[in-house]
Amino acid sequence: MRDPLAYRRRLLARILHIAGAGSVALGAARCGARASLPGDDHSLGTSASGSSGLGGAGSSGNVGGSGGNGGGISFTISATSASSTTGVTVGVGGAAPDGGPTEGIACIPPTANGCPSAAGAVDPINNALANPCFMVVSVVAGPTIENGACCYDVIAQPFPCYVGRTFFIDEGVVKAELRRGPSFCAGGAPDAAGLPEATRRALAEAWARDGLFEHASVASFSRFSMQLLALGAPADLIRDTHAGAMDEVRHAELCLGLASGYFGYPVEPAALPIPAPIAIVPDLPAIAAEVAMEGCIGETVATVQALDALAAATDPAVRAVLEATVEDETRHAELAWRFLAWAVDAGGDATRAAVTEAFASFRPPAPSPEQLEGVDLALYAAHGRQVAVEARAIAERTLAEIVRPGVCALLSRRRLDRCAA
Ligand SMILES: [Fe+2]
Numbered sequence: 001m002r003d004p005l006a007y008r009r010r011l012l013a014r015i016l017h018i019a020g021a022g023s024v025a026l027g028a029a030r031c032g033a034r035a036s037l038p039g040d041d042h043s044l045g046t047s048a049s050g051s052s053g054l055g056g057a058g059s060s061g062n063v064g065g066s067g068g069n070g071g072g073i074s075f076t077i078s079a080t081s082a083s084s085t086t087g088v089t090v091g092v093g094g095a096a097p098d099g100g101p102t103e104g105i106a107c108i109p110p111t112a113n114g115c116p117s118a119a120g121a122v123d124p125i126n127n128a129l130a131n132p133c134f135m136v137v138s139v140v141a142g143p144t145i146e147n148g149a150c151c152y153d154v155i156a157q158p159f160p161c162y163v164g165r166t167f168f169i170d171e172g173v174v175k176a177e178l179r180r181g182p183s184f185c186a187g188g189a190p191d192a193a194g195l196p197e198a199t200r201r202a203l204a205e206a207w208a209r210d211g212l213f214e215h216a217s218v219a220s221f222s223r224f225s226m227q228l229l230a231l232g233a234p235a236d237l238i239r240d241t242h243a244g245a246m247d248e249v250r251h252a253e254l255c256l257g258l259a260s261g262y263f264g265y266p267v268e269p270a271a272l273p274i275p276a277p278i279a280i281v282p283d284l285p286a287i288a289a290e291v292a293m294e295g296c297i298g299e300t301v302a303t304v305q306a307l308d309a310l311a312a313a314t315d316p317a318v319r320a321v322l323e324a325t326v327e328d329e330t331r332h333a334e335l336a337w338r339f340l341a342w343a344v345d346a347g348g349d350a351t352r353a354a355v356t357e358a359f360a361s362f363r364p365p366a367p368s369p370e371q372l373e374g375v376d377l378a379l380y381a382a383h384g385r386q387v388a389v390e391a392r393a394i395a396e397r398t399l400a401e402i403v404r405p406g407v408c409a410l411l412s413r414r415r416l417d418r419c420a421a
Pocket residue numbers: 164165214217247248251329
């Protein structure tokens with residue numbers, strides 16, 4: 001039986017080791033110009049050796065958008081309030097426990113023309129918002145000037161964060177439709193006998209949805225392998241990327257195998273709807289930004305969500321799938337961080353700036369619809385599923401506890417040239 005906390009600690013230590021090679025005495029103060037950042041108060045400042053304060057169920061967190069050049073953007077969710085001491089903090093207080101809309105205060109720097117009007121402030125605030133699990137949906141009052149910043153009363157809406165390495169192109173997220181067919185059915189059959197109809201149906205749809213995202217992840221890795229070749233990347237990254245694509249084929253089979261068991265008939269992906277030729281351009285800053293989003297965020301969050309789902313699951317076939325997922329997604333997350341470490345070393349300031357911007361501006365795709373009316377949530381968890389609010393909470397915690405320190409280590413990184421004479 002895995003210990004989720006111990007596993008998360010090891011994952012953080014591994015990512016810090018990968019991201020922070022060459023840096024010493026890593027601490028939160030290295031994340032930007034400020035001595036401390038929102039979210040630093042739950043002892044996540046860590047050393048590159050991996051000793052960590054991970055384990056506090058902190059209610060605050062952020063994904064650092066600030067790099068070695070200082071400045072940057074951060075986001076705070078706190079129980080009661082948000083602070084805005086630097087003029088670049090966007091804060092939303094009092095996250096609703098049911099995942100619904102919540103009120104808060106958002107502060108952004110003034111533009112050359114002063115503060116945007118309330119009606120014109122939604123986009124600038126969301127563009128400044130580094131947390132991928134929240135989005136401001138309306139501004140109800142403001143602006144008022146506080147510490148030189150433009151502040152607004154806002155309504156913010158939490159969103160479930162997506163799982164895994166999503167395949168993005170210019171048009172957005174790409175994944176196939178589901179159809180009947182046996183070509184992607186692998187793994188053991190879940191025990192679907194006796195499940196209430198609504199629960200069985202919800203499980204079928206949830207595992208099918210994951211299977212389609214896993215199927216799309218194959219394309220993400222395939223594109224990445226071509227990009228690595230075009231960039232002249234080292235062999236270990238190319239090899240492990242191809243291995244990652246094979247893992248994702250297996251994940252798609254396993255998830256769709258479970259879905260088939262719950263549906264009672266076999267399902268598989270239809271054609272992946274790629275709308276246009278995909279250009280392979282050796283643009284290191286752009287590729288690094290993609291990997292930050294798809295790999296470092298997507299796969300790290302996916303690992304921890306699978307870990308927590310495994311802890312609650314009891315069905316043997318489901319547990320086997322989640323065990324494999326945790327193992328494989330851990331390697332995929334590490335591969336993304338390894339690539340970014342190489343890219344930051346090889347790509348100079350332009351790549352560092354692109355990575356910083358990617359973490360700061362990350363947005364999740366629209367949440368998948370979730371119909372859980374009449375579903376037995378205990379059985380839902382026993383068969384490996386998390387409701388959206390749980391998944392989002394895990395994602396937020398992972399972003400604060402693991403991704404953010406990884407970003408800090410990466411952007412504090414000094415080049416470690418082991419092959420130098
Ligand atoms: Fe996967």
